[in-house]
Amino acid sequence: MIQLLNKQRSGWAVLATAALVAALLAAGANPAAAVTDRADHTTRLSACVGDAAADQMFTDVSPGHVFGGAINCIAYYEITQGTGDGTTYSPNRDVTRAQMAVFVARAAGKAGVEFGDVGEDRFSDIGETWQEARDAINRLASEGMIPSGGTFRPGDAITRAEMATFLIGLLSKATNKVSVDAGGRVLLTTGSVTAEADDYFADVHAAVSDPAIRSAISSLYELGVTYGTGPTPLTGDGQPGLDLLYSPNGTVDRGQMAAFITRTLSHTGLRPRGVSAQYDGAEVVVSVRDASLRPIAEATVDVFWSPIADTGGVFADDGTCDRAIKADQSAGLCEIDETDPVTGSDGDATVAVAGLRRIPQGGAHVWAWTGQLDETVGRGTELYRFEVAEDADSGVASETLVTTSLRGSRARFGSSVNYTLQLRDVVGNVTHGVDGTFPAQWVLNVRTVDSSGSITDLPTRRLESDNSGEAEFRIRVNDPDLDSLGNVTATYELIAAENAPPEYATTYADGSPAATGTVVFSDAPGSLAEATVTIETRDYVYVSGRRVFNFAAVTVLDQYGSPIQNAVVKLETNLSTSSSLEDQEDEDFPVDRRGSHRFAYEYTGSGGEVETLTASYGSATANQSGGTATVYWAFDADRRGSGNVVAGDIDRRQVVVNHATDGPVMLVYDSNDRFNLRGLPTTLTVFETELAAQLRRNNQVLLTWSDYRAGREDPVTEYSLG
Incomplete structure (x- = not known):
């Protein structure tokens, strides 16, 4: 069955x-x-980077305020002008529905939403509302970002449930990741998949009957805009929906409003003026905006980086840099060239930086900039720098x-x-x-x-x-x-x-x-006729003297991978003068209970030779061809050279290259050396990872080296793989 x-x-x-x-x-x-x-639909990017994260100096918002970053951000984008004379923000004051309309309309405009003419009032009770709020309410209603008709209640404090519909309305116009169907359901799109949110707050279902509002609240959770207000009394299987409360009838103060709006804007293309850059857990996303926050397309951007521990040596006294690490796609270090990435119509460019797939100990500094072709970094170059924490790589x-x-x-x-x-x-x-x-x-x-x-x-x-x-x-x-x-x-x-x-x-x-x-x-039944013969031996042996030994185990397995115990085996070598294995070639040896026989032999050559081992097997005599194996007898590499990688040991930091004239040679690298991958500087971690992958797949990738001195740690050897 x-x-x-x-x-x-x-x-x-x-x-x-x-x-x-x-x-x-x-x-x-x-x-x-x-x-x-x-x-399931969160983002690692933010609108609140660079200048948008600077302190706006509100006297009632301390540096450690829980919503301080969000408040400063919406002030930079002029979504708020503060309260009173503009020196205060009043973070604990509740937001009214009219104020929320103003905040959302301003945010939408900064995010690229284009509003039409205001037109007539869409609600019967907003005639006495101040002009900007009245226009904002009408614009949101005319664009379908909020429902229209009846009363608006502009002076009422906005509830958390109502706020959700405002924010979803903003996203539905500012990004193609959020849409609202004719029935009011909010649909979220990731890649080619579009679906409704699959999570919900139990207290929302208990208190809110409108399915459109329910859908909006659930979507804000999926987008990472809201985290709820606290845990539910029951958890796990005992709690339908999320183990969180949303408190849909609760009010929203100005501090909370700032956080909700900035989290919402992170899903849009809003970024500060000029060049900014962020790390998304794997790659660097560079954004270029004009003075009006509009995306600049086809801007060539350059990215370089350094471990924080080495940042002090990146720039020379004249402002030029030659000790940083290039992004994968760049041909020149700290230079705008034809291989550098270009921003798309959204004003963004995603830049691959293999070295940041694993952030080095202590973190990294990353620089991004834009300029004219062939321009290089100098003292007056405007660079955007940000820091990537050691544990920020998400894999x-x-x-x-x-x-x-x-x-x-x-x-x-x-x-x-x-x-x-x-x-x-x-x-x-x-x-x-x-x-x-x-x-x-x-x-x-x-x-x-x-x-x-x-x-x-x-x-x-x-x-x-x-x-x-x-x-x-x-x-x-x-x-x-x-x-x-x-x-x-x-x-x-x-x-x-x-x-x-x-x-x-x-x-x-x-x-x-x-x-x-x-x-x-x-x-x-297991059969010798369908047997698999393997040779287990070292891939390479370092030849340091006149007497060097090796072993090879020949194993005979049936079609199920089980040992065949009544077989005999033989092992031959192609090295007729430098391998003592030749003395055993005419003799058949029985296998043990594991189906194996172990051959030990001496190598008497000087290195630089490739040995091919060939196994034979059978029941009475070893007359059936079996597997083959290769052993590289390697000696120390010269100071400079190149060849295909044929063997190595990442743990010992040894690599064997088959040199065109010298044959197999061995190099030993360390963390003091310099490494390049496909022509671009890289870290030891990335170099070793790529080397291990090439060895695993036996691709025999090209390795070039210079300034190598065997047995000495003081020279800095430069390696280029691929």
């Missing part, structure tokens, strides 16, 4: 259906469903690495084949999906085909990554016919769902595609 086992909080639960022959066990799997109790997944427990070419009936999915980025393992914030999800389909051609499709399941960025599933097929031999082929398909890297970026360690895979389950 097929059993669908789903690992839930209580352990492994079994769901069975009759007359089927396979089992799918999925750790962290769930039926296809929306993820609740999570704000944005760009690929899924799949590993499996399958050792042979087949699996036995009744056994389980395990598959592990690990989220990764260009540097290494990450814990979140492509948005750098939430888990990734995949849709998993499994089909089995037995020896007669009968097809069975298992129920579709959804996998979700855990806190380490992993997800797992297992496939087990039981024997459908105990009276005869046969095979059942199980094929899985992984479809990238919410927040997962695409299928083409789902691979095995060697880079081969892994979004689909097949395993054959069988009850045929």
Whole structure:
């Protein structure tokens, strides 16, 4: 029978259906469903950066005020002019509905919303309202940002429920990420997916009957604009909806209003005048705006950075810089060139900086600027600088690495084949999906085909990554016919769902595609005729003297990955004069209970040689060709050179390069050296990560080096990979 086992909080639960022959066990799997109790549409960017974060000197807003940053921000954008003579803000004063209309209309205008003519009053009770408020109310109503008709109640304090509809109205006009349908439902868009908010506050459903207002409040939660007012008395399964209160009938003071508006504006393109830049957890987003806050398109921007520990040495006395690290796309350091990114119609450019995928210890400083082609940084250059904290990198997944427990070419009936999915980025393992914030999800389909051609499709399941960025599933097929031999082929398909890297970026360690895979389950006896022969040996050996030793273990496994204990093996070398293994080539050796025999031999050459080991196997004599392995006998590299990387050990910081004339040579690098990746300066972490990936996939990437002196730590060697 097929059993669908789903690992839930209580352990492994079994769901069975009759007359089927396979089992799918999925750790962290769930039926296809929306993820609740999570704000799924937040942003890491902000409108309150650079000059917009400067202190506006309100006398009643202290530097440590909880809403101080938001208050200063809306003052910079002239959304507020303060109270009284403008030197105070009155953060604790309640906001009226008329005042809220003014604030939202001003914010919308700064965010690029274009209002038409004011026209006639849309409400019967606003005739005595001051002119700016009256115009703001009418403009919001005429654009459909708030409902029109009847009374407006301009002097009433605005409630939190009412405020939600104002803010959603703003976003529906200022960004394409939020829309409102004809029925008043708020729809949120991420990528190609548009849907209504899947979370709700229980106290909102109890106190608010209007579905449009309910939808607006839920959407503000999903967008990260509101966090609620506190926890509910009940939590978890005992509390329907979120474990938070919203207090829809509560009022909004001016401090809270500033926070709500700035969080809302973060979802728009509003940014301060000139150049500003932010780190989104993976890349640098540079914004260029004119004096009227309008986006400037086709502005060439340059980005460079440095660990904070090295910031003091970035600039020379004349203001030029030559000790910083370029962004990935830049050809010249601190120079506007043709390879630098250009802002789009929104005035923004996203700049890839591989070194910031893992923020160095102590954090980093990042500089951004714009200028004319061939212009370089000097004393008078206006640079925007910001700091990235050490723990700010979120790890944005760009690929899924799949590993499996399958050792042979087949699996036995009744056994389980395990598959592990690990989220990764260009540097290494990450814990979140492509948005750098939430888990990734995949849709998993499994089909089995037995020896007669009968097809069975298992129920579709959804996998979700855990806190380490992993997800797992297992496939087990039981024997459908105990009276005869046969095979059942199980094929899985992984479809990238919410927040997962695409299928083409789902691979095995060697880079081969892994979004689909097949395993054959069988009850045929283990066979030498279908054996797999492996050679386990060192990839490289450093030749430091005249006597150097190596070992190689030859293992014979049947089609299930189990050892064959009655086999004999032989191992041959292509080095006829410098390897003592040649003396053992004419002898067959029996394997042990693990199916292995270990060969030990001496190398007497001077290095710079590539050894090819060839295994043979059989039952009585080793007369069947088996696997091969390569050993690089390497000596110290010269001061400068280049060649393809063929082996290495990241932990020991050793790399072996096959030099065109010298053969295999070894280099040992350290943190004092300089590193480049594909022509661009990079950090040791990024260099090692890329080197490890190239070694894993055996891509033999080109490595160039200069100023290398073996055994000495004082020279600074420069390495260029790729």
